[in-house]
Amino acid sequence: DVKVTQSSRYLVKRTGEKVFLECVQDMDHENMFWYRQDPGLGLRLIYFSYDVKMKEKGDIPEGYSVSREKKERFSLILESASTNQTSMYLCASSNQGAGANVLTFGAGSRLTVL
């Protein structure tokens, strides 16, 4: 059963802490994504990667960075967590190419910043 795995389901961090959210996919997908989900706002793209070491900013990249050193792994980094980064974070992957871009999502990581 193919999947996208997010290592931490629930995290509680303090303001100013550095936070790492890890995501691994086993489908050999080229594309990987980080979204955050907030009530009434839907899913908003933070960062996108289409290849190892390649990344593009999404709609809300401020306060975040990403790392993709291996094809299967895409990490989201909050350099200095703030309370407005309390949210559900969703990692996703998809095949390279055009067309209906069907995403496979992980189960999500709920981050609370105190």
Place this chain on the structure above:
Amino acid sequence: DQQVKQNSPSLSVQEGRISILNCDYTNSMFDYFLWYKKYPAEGPTFLISISSIKDKNEDGRFTVFLNKSAKHLSLHIVPSQPGDSAVYFCAANRYSSASKIIFGSGTRLSIRP
């Protein structure tokens, strides 16, 4: 600028009846539209898609209708079942852009007995 809008935050439907979830978009350049379903504490899962060159796509109990002139699509679920209770997200993307997937804000569907 919200390019994909789901104006109904919630919807309650009786079991066995039809559920109709709506989505409006503003960008006529979108080539594909997708629906995802999300249960609490899980990631969204892909449900059904439609190309902009079609006006209907059906998969079992799920049918998506596209009205390009109105920039409107809808998801019909017939008959509605308790397991359909979830949040449904509408999404759209262009053929040439793997990263530019725009999601709506979601509609919470509740199926009552």
